[in-house]
Amino acid sequence: MLDVESLLRWVEKPGRYTxxxxxxxxxxxxxxxxxxxxxxxxxxxxxxxxxxxxxxYAVVNARADTLMERVFAPWPDMEALLRERQIPLFSLESHRPVKDFDILAFTLQYELTYTNVINMLELSGVNPLASERTGDAPLVIGGGPCAFNPEPLACFFDLFVIGEGEEVIHELLDAYHRGRRDGVKRGDLLSAAAAIPGVYVPSLYSVVYRPDGKFAAVEPHPGIPARVSKRIVKDADRIPIPVDPVIPTIETVHDRGVLEIFRGCTRGCRFCQAGIIYRPVREQELERLLAQGRALAKNTGYDEISLSSLSSVDYSQLLPLIDRLLSTFRPERVGVSLPSLRADAFSVEVARHLRQVRKSTLTFAPEAGTQRLRDVVNKEVTRDAMLDAAAAAFAAGWFRVKLYFMIGLPTETEGDIDGIALLAHEVLQVGERSGIPRNRLRLTVSTSCFIPKAHTPFQWEPLAHIEELKGKITRLRKQFKDRRVEFDWHDPHMSFLEAVFARGDRRLGQVLLEARKNGCRFDGWREYFSFSQWLKAFGRAGLDPAEYAYRRFDYRNALPWDHIDTGVNREFLVEEHQRAYRAEPTYDCRRGNCEACGVCTSLDLEPHLAEGETCVSL
Amino acid sequence: MYRYRLTFRKDGPLRWIGHLDLARAFERACRRAGLPLFYSEGFNPRPRIVFALPLRVGVIGLRELVEVYLRVPVTNEALKARLAPALPEGLALESVRRVQREAPALMAAVDRATYRVEGTTGPEVTPEAVRSGLQAVLGAGEIKIARKIKDGAKECDIRSGIISLDARCINGRLNMAMTLRAGQQGNVRPEEVVEALLRIGGLSGDPLDFTYYRTGLFTVLSDRMVRLG
Structure with a gap:
C-alpha cells in the first residue's frame, strides 16, 4: 500500500483520493x-x-473470486505530485498501485477523455501500447458508448466490450480466471476472449489501407468473427438496480440517488447515438421500481432520487411511479427528479407532481429552431407544444426555463438559427403574458454543436466547419440582447476534436500519443484544452483532422466501425438519412408501429413496456 | 422542535472533506438513521442541522459540535444508538445531549478553539530556537499575516487572537498547543499561528507540513472559558 495520506495536504479537494x-x-x-x-x-x-x-461495482464485487476497486483521473495538481515523487497511480479502496491489478477496465463515455486514458496508463507504469504489454502486465479493457467506434483507441486496448456490460463481464472474468489458473498465455487468453459474443479484440483484426494511405476496411484474422455484435441485458428484470451505491464524500456533478427506470429509447432522433446503441426499450416494472427506489432512498439518505433513462417522461407508468414514491418520501422531504423534460404540456404536468417537494429550473430540448429542421432530425416537438409547455410551466409557478438546441445540423440555414432566437423570445413572451414579474423571468438558451456519430442515420454527414459554427454562435449572440436571457454554447474547437475521434480510424492512435507528448489531457475541460497542441500532434502524425471531421461518407464507403454491430441494420440508417432530407418523420415503435430497424430480430427480443405491454415487431 | 447537541470526531478519510461536504454527509447519515428531522418551510426545505464552527480540510476534529433539530422528541440514548451506526467511516459520535430550544445559538456561542499541532522539522530547529521563536511571537505587539480571501489576500493582525501558545521541540518533532479566538469575530486559524512562529523564529518549514487537531470549542462566560458540548 502506498502512503497516500502524505500527498493529500498538498492537493485541491483531497476527498477525491481518500x-x-x-x-x-x-x-x-x-x-x-x-x-x-x-x-x-x-x-x-x-x-x-x-x-x-x-x-x-456491485456486479463484480458480488463475485467471490474477483474484487473491483476504483481509480479516477488525478487532477493536474495530484498528477504533478505523483510525477514529482514518482508515486504510481493508485486505487481508492486499498491505495495499491494500479499496475498490481490483473485487469484495468476503462469506461469510455466521451472522446475528449482519450488522452486521460493514456495518461492514466502512463502514471500507472503500464505501457499504453497493447502490443508492448507482455506477461503479467494488466489486461487493459474498455467499454461504454465510445467503444462502438473503438478504432482510434485500438492500439491501446487489449479488448473492448461492446454494449451493456452486466452479463458479458461475468463471461470475461470466468474466462480470465480459468485461463490464468491453467497458465494460458496472454495471446491465447485474448483469442479465447474473442470468442465471447460482444468482445472485440482489436489485435485480431487488421486494417487494410488504400494505396493513398486512407482507410479501406477492417479484416478479421482467420477464425475470428467478422462482426462483433453488441451485448444487452434482454430481460429488464435482470438489469441490476443498485440500492447500496458508493456514496461520495465530496459533492459530485450529480449528487443524488439514481433509479434507472428503463433502457433504450426509440424516439429516433437522427443525431442520437444512444438511441441506436441502447435499443430496444426495456422498461422496468412499476413494483420493482417502487421497491428499489424506496430502498435506495432509505439506504443512501440522499435528498433526491433521479428517475434516469434516455427519455424519462416516456416511461409508461411515470405518474403512478412518481406519486407513489413521493408519498413515501414526503415526511423526510426527499425529492424526485427527471434529467430533462419533453417539450409538451404532459411533461409540465409531470413536473408539477415532482415539485411538490423541491423547486428547480425546467429544462426542455427542442434541439432545433424551426419545424422544418426538427422534422429533419426527427425531434417530435412543435412550436405550439413548446409554447404550451412554457405556459403550463409559468402558470405552475416556474420562473426559470432552460432550452437546449443544436447548431450545425444537416440542412441548417440562417433561418433555422434565427428560429432558435425566435422560439426563445416567444417563450419569454409567454412568460410575460403569464404575469411573471419582469425581473424574475429567466431563460437559459444552451447550444451544442451537432457532431456526426458512428451508427446513427447522420453518420455519413460532415461536421459543420468550425468557422461556420463560430459564425452561427455570433449570429445568435447578437439576437440575445435581453438581460433575461442567458446564452451559452459549446466550444466549436472541442466539438471539432470530438467529431474527429467519433468517426475516426485506427491511425488516430498515433495522434493521441503525440497529443500526450504535448501535454494534452482533460481536453473536455476548458482550462486544460489546447487546440494548438492538438494541431501540432496531428501535424507530427501526418494526419489532417479536417479530413476526419468534415468528411462526407458515401453510402458505398466502408466505415471504420462497420465491424461493430449494434443490431440496427444499415438499410434502416440509410432510409432514415434519406427521410431526413425529405423532412419526413419516423415514429417511435413504442406506439406499436415497427419501423424495422432490425434490432429486435437480430437480438431476438421485443421492446418491453411496464405492466406487460409489449410492442410487436415485424 | 427538539434540539440536540452532538459531539463527534472527524478523522480518517473524512478528515479530508470540507465543511459543506461534511454537512451533506451528516444530513444523509441522519436520514439513513431514520431520524425525524425538522425541516424549514418553503420550496426548498432543509433540515435544521447547525455546526458550531467550520473545520478546515485536513484538520482532525476531536470534539466537534453540531446541533440537530427533530420534529419528535427521542431520548439521548436512542438518538445515539440510531445515528452512530449510520455515520460513514471517519465520523464517530461521542455524545448526545438535549438542549433547551431557547439556549443561545451554537454558532454565536463559540469564542475560543483549542488546537494541537505536530510535525517534523528541519535539523536547525532546536529546542532553543523554538523557545526563542515562541518568546518572540508572544512578545510581539502585532503579527501581520496575509489571509487569502475571495480575490487576493487581506492583511490581518492575529496577535490579539492568540490567547495562549506553547511550542516545544522534542526529538526533532515540533509540538504546539494553542488557544485561539474563534467564531464569527476575530477568528484565527492555527496554520496562521504556525506560519508566524516559523517566520518570526526564523525556522524552516511549511505550515502544510504539520498535522492539526482541533481539541475543543469553548465559550467565554465572565472571563472564564467553558467547554461547549
Whole structure:
C-alpha cells in the first residue's frame, strides 16, 4: 500500500483520493484471485456520478473470486505530485498501485477523455501500447458508448466490450480466471476472449489501407468473427438496480440517488447515438421500481432520487411511479427528479407532481429552431407544444426555463438559427403574458454543436466547419440582447476534436500519443484544452483532422466501425438519412408501429413496456 | 422542535472533506438513521442541522459540535444508538445531549478553539530556537499575516487572537498547543499561528507540513472559558 495520506495536504479537494466512502468495498487482497480496477478517465466528481460504475461495482464485487476497486483521473495538481515523487497511480479502496491489478477496465463515455486514458496508463507504469504489454502486465479493457467506434483507441486496448456490460463481464472474468489458473498465455487468453459474443479484440483484426494511405476496411484474422455484435441485458428484470451505491464524500456533478427506470429509447432522433446503441426499450416494472427506489432512498439518505433513462417522461407508468414514491418520501422531504423534460404540456404536468417537494429550473430540448429542421432530425416537438409547455410551466409557478438546441445540423440555414432566437423570445413572451414579474423571468438558451456519430442515420454527414459554427454562435449572440436571457454554447474547437475521434480510424492512435507528448489531457475541460497542441500532434502524425471531421461518407464507403454491430441494420440508417432530407418523420415503435430497424430480430427480443405491454415487431 | 447537541470526531478519510461536504454527509447519515428531522418551510426545505464552527480540510476534529433539530422528541440514548451506526467511516459520535430550544445559538456561542499541532522539522530547529521563536511571537505587539480571501489576500493582525501558545521541540518533532479566538469575530486559524512562529523564529518549514487537531470549542462566560458540548 502506498502512503497516500502524505500527498493529500498538498492537493485541491483531497476527498477525491481518500476512498473509504460508505458502501465502498474493500476485499482481502491476498484471498481474492482476480483483481480488477475500474478506471474512469475523468475526475472523481464526474466519475462518481456515473451509474454504470455503480452497477459494475456491485456486479463484480458480488463475485467471490474477483474484487473491483476504483481509480479516477488525478487532477493536474495530484498528477504533478505523483510525477514529482514518482508515486504510481493508485486505487481508492486499498491505495495499491494500479499496475498490481490483473485487469484495468476503462469506461469510455466521451472522446475528449482519450488522452486521460493514456495518461492514466502512463502514471500507472503500464505501457499504453497493447502490443508492448507482455506477461503479467494488466489486461487493459474498455467499454461504454465510445467503444462502438473503438478504432482510434485500438492500439491501446487489449479488448473492448461492446454494449451493456452486466452479463458479458461475468463471461470475461470466468474466462480470465480459468485461463490464468491453467497458465494460458496472454495471446491465447485474448483469442479465447474473442470468442465471447460482444468482445472485440482489436489485435485480431487488421486494417487494410488504400494505396493513398486512407482507410479501406477492417479484416478479421482467420477464425475470428467478422462482426462483433453488441451485448444487452434482454430481460429488464435482470438489469441490476443498485440500492447500496458508493456514496461520495465530496459533492459530485450529480449528487443524488439514481433509479434507472428503463433502457433504450426509440424516439429516433437522427443525431442520437444512444438511441441506436441502447435499443430496444426495456422498461422496468412499476413494483420493482417502487421497491428499489424506496430502498435506495432509505439506504443512501440522499435528498433526491433521479428517475434516469434516455427519455424519462416516456416511461409508461411515470405518474403512478412518481406519486407513489413521493408519498413515501414526503415526511423526510426527499425529492424526485427527471434529467430533462419533453417539450409538451404532459411533461409540465409531470413536473408539477415532482415539485411538490423541491423547486428547480425546467429544462426542455427542442434541439432545433424551426419545424422544418426538427422534422429533419426527427425531434417530435412543435412550436405550439413548446409554447404550451412554457405556459403550463409559468402558470405552475416556474420562473426559470432552460432550452437546449443544436447548431450545425444537416440542412441548417440562417433561418433555422434565427428560429432558435425566435422560439426563445416567444417563450419569454409567454412568460410575460403569464404575469411573471419582469425581473424574475429567466431563460437559459444552451447550444451544442451537432457532431456526426458512428451508427446513427447522420453518420455519413460532415461536421459543420468550425468557422461556420463560430459564425452561427455570433449570429445568435447578437439576437440575445435581453438581460433575461442567458446564452451559452459549446466550444466549436472541442466539438471539432470530438467529431474527429467519433468517426475516426485506427491511425488516430498515433495522434493521441503525440497529443500526450504535448501535454494534452482533460481536453473536455476548458482550462486544460489546447487546440494548438492538438494541431501540432496531428501535424507530427501526418494526419489532417479536417479530413476526419468534415468528411462526407458515401453510402458505398466502408466505415471504420462497420465491424461493430449494434443490431440496427444499415438499410434502416440509410432510409432514415434519406427521410431526413425529405423532412419526413419516423415514429417511435413504442406506439406499436415497427419501423424495422432490425434490432429486435437480430437480438431476438421485443421492446418491453411496464405492466406487460409489449410492442410487436415485424 | 427538539434540539440536540452532538459531539463527534472527524478523522480518517473524512478528515479530508470540507465543511459543506461534511454537512451533506451528516444530513444523509441522519436520514439513513431514520431520524425525524425538522425541516424549514418553503420550496426548498432543509433540515435544521447547525455546526458550531467550520473545520478546515485536513484538520482532525476531536470534539466537534453540531446541533440537530427533530420534529419528535427521542431520548439521548436512542438518538445515539440510531445515528452512530449510520455515520460513514471517519465520523464517530461521542455524545448526545438535549438542549433547551431557547439556549443561545451554537454558532454565536463559540469564542475560543483549542488546537494541537505536530510535525517534523528541519535539523536547525532546536529546542532553543523554538523557545526563542515562541518568546518572540508572544512578545510581539502585532503579527501581520496575509489571509487569502475571495480575490487576493487581506492583511490581518492575529496577535490579539492568540490567547495562549506553547511550542516545544522534542526529538526533532515540533509540538504546539494553542488557544485561539474563534467564531464569527476575530477568528484565527492555527496554520496562521504556525506560519508566524516559523517566520518570526526564523525556522524552516511549511505550515502544510504539520498535522492539526482541533481539541475543543469553548465559550467565554465572565472571563472564564467553558467547554461547549
Amino acid at each position: 476512498g473509504g466512502e460508505l458502501n465502498a468495498v474493500k476485499k482481502n487482497w491476498e484471498d481474492t484471485p482476480v483483481k480488477l480496477a475500474f478506471a474512469f478517465p475523468d475526475v472523481y466528481e464526474v466519475g462518481m456520478s456515473h451509474l454504470g460504475l455503480q452497477i459494475l
